[in-house]
Amino acid sequence: MALLKASFLQMSKRFLLQCGACWKPGSKLSVHTSPKMPPCDFTPEKCEYQPYDNILKIRKQNFSPLMSTYFQKPLLLHQGYMQWLFDHEGRRYLDLFSGILTISVGHCHPKVTAAAQKQLGLLWHTSPVFLHPAVHEYAEKLIALFPEPLKVIFFTNSGSEANDMAMLMARSHSQNVDIISFRGAYHGTSPYTFGLTNVGAYKPRIDRGSSCQTTMCPDVFRGPWGGSQCRDSLVQTNRKCDCTPGCCKAKNQYIEEFKTTLHTVVAKEIAGFFAEPIQGVNGVVQYPKEFLKEAYQLVKERGGVYISDEVQTGFGRLGTHFWGFQSHGVLPDIVTMAKGIGNGFPMSAVVTTPEIASSFTKKVNHFNTFAGNPMGGVIGSAVLDAIKEDGLQENSHETGSYMLLKLAKLRDEFEIVGDVRGKGLMIGIEMVQDQDSRKPLPLKEMNLIHEDCKDMGIIIGRGGLFTQTFRVAPPMCITKQEADFAVEVFHSALRRHMEKRAKGNL
Known part of the structure; x- marks a missing residue:
């Protein structure tokens, strides 16, 4: 009887542990x-x-x-x-991960699904050499969400391809080659964007995009400077901070590091500066307030352009603004987007100014077979409608x-x-x-x-x-x-x- 009782108790303990119990003698x-x-x-x-x-x-x-x-x-x-x-x-x-921040409005959202199904029965594909209303109407709807002078759009297929094109634009427009990106940045894994991506696990052991230089990521938690008043968030770090309202000492220190990069590892004139408004792959890293605005001014003085990578931060995900760059009070020269743009449908885009678009197309004969895709136009438009109508x-x-x-x-x-x-x-x-x-x-x-x-x-x-x-x-x-x-x-x-x-x- 005692043996049976002990066996029952042991089985009970094992069962409870398997069900999430915590037991100790x-x-x-x-x-x-x-x-x-x-x-x-x-x-x-x-x-x-x-x-x-x-x-x-x-x-x-x-x-x-x-x-x-x-x-x-x-x-x-x-x-x-x-x-x-x-x-x-x-x-x-x-x-809670949305297919790596790709599902914006919801899996199989009824409005997006219905729009896609209808278009599937009409016409899947044309190409940019033909006109289709869905693509042109979508372009007009998307461009309306950008401030002047960001009014020219190039459709692409992925975030890497969009960032590839943005690099070409920056170099063709500025006629310079050096591009700066943050350590910890992720901007794609194409041969060109490998140079921009600075997460060790994604760095290949072969030649990659040249003339791409890194600068210190202004990470107020893990970096050398930062404190309790630095970032544009409801939640600040627990690090002690002696900053005063309106004066972030950490931001000033990181700007000095950025200046050091400009003085040491790039030419006197540069092509551009790539940055996500909030770093995604590096773990949702936020910069000190006003950092991007000051960094862009330094880049502009060197002849470069600012490219805002909105692949993960765009389309209302940050809540306060539709685009992440708007929360920094800065107006980029080029904006790239993907992921949430199609709620899982593979599409992306680059938006820039008429001036940059003109200088780019004079030097690069760019063509994309899928840039006139009716399916992309219909789905992208339905996503924008869902974001607005569903709040x-x-x-x-x-x-x-x-x-x-x-x-x-x-x-x-x-x-x-x-x-x-x-x-x-x-x-x-x-x-x-x-x-x-x-x-x-x-x-x-x-x-x-x-x-x-x-x-x-x-x-x-x-x-x-x-x-x-x-x-x-x-x-x-x-x-x-x-x-x-x-x-x-x-x-x-x-x-x-x-x-x-x-x-x-x-």
Whole structure:
């Protein structure tokens, strides 16, 4: 009888541990229940693909080995609806990464889907040598969202291609070659844009875009300077700051570093300066207020142009403005965009001034087969309509601010949460070994937290030079109720992780 009782107790402990329980000898069993997922009024179709193992085999044998996946057991996704994703077994997940900030208005948004389906039955493709109303009407609608003199558009297919073209524009217009970008910047992985991208994991061991120079990223959390009044965000760093209102000493220090770059590694005249309004791949890094405005003035004095990479920050995601550059009070010479422009449809664009467009086309005979694509015009137009009609920029501001402030509270509770930052629905949670040292949390621990969040029903992104930052950028239709669920899941994952840490189980 005693043996049966002991066996039952051991089985109970094992069961509770598998269900999220935390038990240690001499203490009462405490069960961690997973947060309750909000309801969803969508039922996915039954998955009738090949078996999971067959898909995985194809992936390993026939795909590029560089195409890595999230999670120990990669997710096989089957269907999506607005902010929700469903895997091949019907499990539901709240998508907090939007296919790497690509789903802007929601997976299979009804308005966008209906517009695409209608056009599919009419005409898929022409090319720029023909006219089609959908492309021209979309161009007019998109250009209306830009201030003067940004009024000429070039359609392309991806963010890398858009940035490639912007580099050519800058060089042809200025007749100079040197282009500056931040350390930690990601602007694509084409042969040309490899020179702009400064994240070590993406740097090839072969020749890449030449005459591209790096400058220090003005990161007020991880950089040498920064404090509690530096960035344009509802949440500031916990670093001490002796700045006064209207005078950011960190910004001044980073501007001095930028001047050093101009004096040492580039020619007296340069082609341009590339910058994301907020760095995406590097972990939602924000610069000191007024930095971009002053940096651009320095670039202008050297004959260069400013290119704003809006691939991740554009189309209302930051909430306060439709384009990220507007939040910095600066007017770029060239703007590139992709990802959210088509809500998952592969398209991109470059917008510039008539003057730059003219000097570019005099030197470069550029042609793009898909630039006159009716499908792109219809889908891009439907995305703009959805953003406006559904109030998604406003929701990004309201729900994003709500979520950001709730996530920021985690710094007070967990020593491994070093920084929470962002604007609208573009949020970064930087994880550290401890808040004093700010050393990145080891990859093994990041992976464990990441897996735990997935198991409880949220898909969250990763970023940072050391993969130490969780990236939160859901479709812009997410609700406050769903934001609450996401924060609860992340809180639960951190609590479980700290308990494992305390027991030495990592």
